[in-house]
Amino acid sequence: MNVPTNPKAFLQWQDNIATHLTDVQILTSSGRTIHAHANILALASPVLERMLEQARRCSNSSKRVIRVLGVPSEAVLSFIRLLYSSKWRPYDKEEGEEMDKHGFHLLALSHSYRVPWLKRACESGLAARLCADTALDAMKLARWCDARRLYLHCMKVVAKDLGGLQSTESWRFIQAHDPQLELEILQFIQEWDLRMKRMRRRKEEQGVYMQLMQVLECLEHICTEGCTNVGPLDVDLTSKSKGPCSSFSTCEGLQQLILHLPLCAKKLVPGKCIHCKRMWQLFRLHSSICVRPEPCKVPLCKQFKLRMEREGKGDDEMWRLLVKRVDLARFMACLEKRKRPEEVCRKLANCRDRSCFVNSHQRRK
Incomplete structure (x- = not known):
């Protein structure tokens, strides 16, 4: 199934494949309705499967309705499109723009609806786009979503520029409302300094x-x-020319x-x-x-x-x-x-290409 990567093209594609075959209506926070297929959603997420089963029991109509609240409707549309395609293209320009706009929302949705492959892709994408200004917010989200790789990457970014982050509003919010996270950051920085000292000594x-x-x-x-x-x-050094x-x-x-x-x-x-x-x-x-x-x-x-x-x-x-x-x-x-294995394989491939060229040349003669 070739799923378009652009959200607008995805909506047109849904309309073209026959909207009357869709049996699920997804309601977003802004009141927008997104049509989808129950079989695809159930295969992609066990949480959505239980929600669809519950909606089938509670409703007598053929159309089942589920609500995805708390995130913008564009993020929900990107989430549904990724469930249809079942893969993430990190080098695609349009999907990179989606990660820039809805990366945090996609991470929260993939964690809430238990889509592990999308969660790993969001962790990698957010870690590659992380900066000092968004490190604290990403850390709080990674802590809530149990994204340990992203959490560790945020810790490293914070440890490198703690002096600059202490004057931000996010740090003051953590000091006032989340002292446990502040303690974890300070402990990590202390352990990070000790680890760096041990590495330099080694x-x-x-x-x-x-x-x-x-x-x-x-x-x-x-x-x-x-x-x-x-x-x-037994060696005459005077006769050596090297x-x-x-x-x-x-x-x-x-x-x-x-x-x-x-x-x-x-x-x-x-x-x-x-x-x-x-x-x-x-x-x-x-x-x-x-x-x-x-x-x-x-x-x-x-x-x-x-x-x-x-x-x-x-x-x-x-x-x-x-x-x-x-x-x-x-x-x-x-x-x-x-010699490294890739160098050996490269030289072997060159030798094979050269031998094939010689054999073809001999056959022509």
Whole structure:
């Protein structure tokens, strides 16, 4: 059934398909009468189905009358049209204009008459059109209609601009008549600030773990392939024609630490040289996450592994947590380097198109 999206065209369409077949009259607050079909309304809404059944029992005529009050007649007409079409077109211009005009009324109607798909569409449409001026009104309506997604979105909008909203009439009305909602808003803002602080702290910690992971990758790169000044014994750095690596800013500082370690006179004194201590910790951290079955070229990797096997779980809790976080950061970095599924599908489609073109060209020859 192709239902027109324009309300005026919908009325003409109803008249053209034979008004005498409609067996329901919907009365609005302004006294306007809208004709509809009972079967379509009953299938779309269980509440309307019960209302139609009650109207059939109370009336002896073939025409059943139900009342939809509390909203403008244009909103009721849009609601009936959407029940006929049973879908919402978010990218349609005319339906977007309807959402701008009657979005709040459609949300209330979809909640009152239990039309879940229309309720979800109204939540998404109102959330996309929400601004600071209408956030408090939309929040009160979302609270009444049990629209949790819209309620949470309104809370986020209010939390971003609470200082500007406190001077509005809606906020003064909430303070005077709904202190429970005011308390919920203030509690949400407090929890939102704490959540943002935790997220910033986690991002900073994740950045530290990513830096440690990059340092460990540079350490393996230096001990396996060699870089500008430092490399393994079996690699001749003077004959290498390539320049600095892509992570040379990190690799250069690590090379200085490696060159400092054998020349430092305080490296055997515990806790005296900070640079040597950092280098020992990097060697230990590498051995804790190294999973290579063959002999590793990083110095002291095998010795630290044998020490950990001999001592068992002798590491403290903080060190095990550090190893776990760095290992997780390395795993996440490996996932980011992998090709995305859509990129793989796009390349596969291009290869298939190219192969089809080549095969057709060969067949023509």
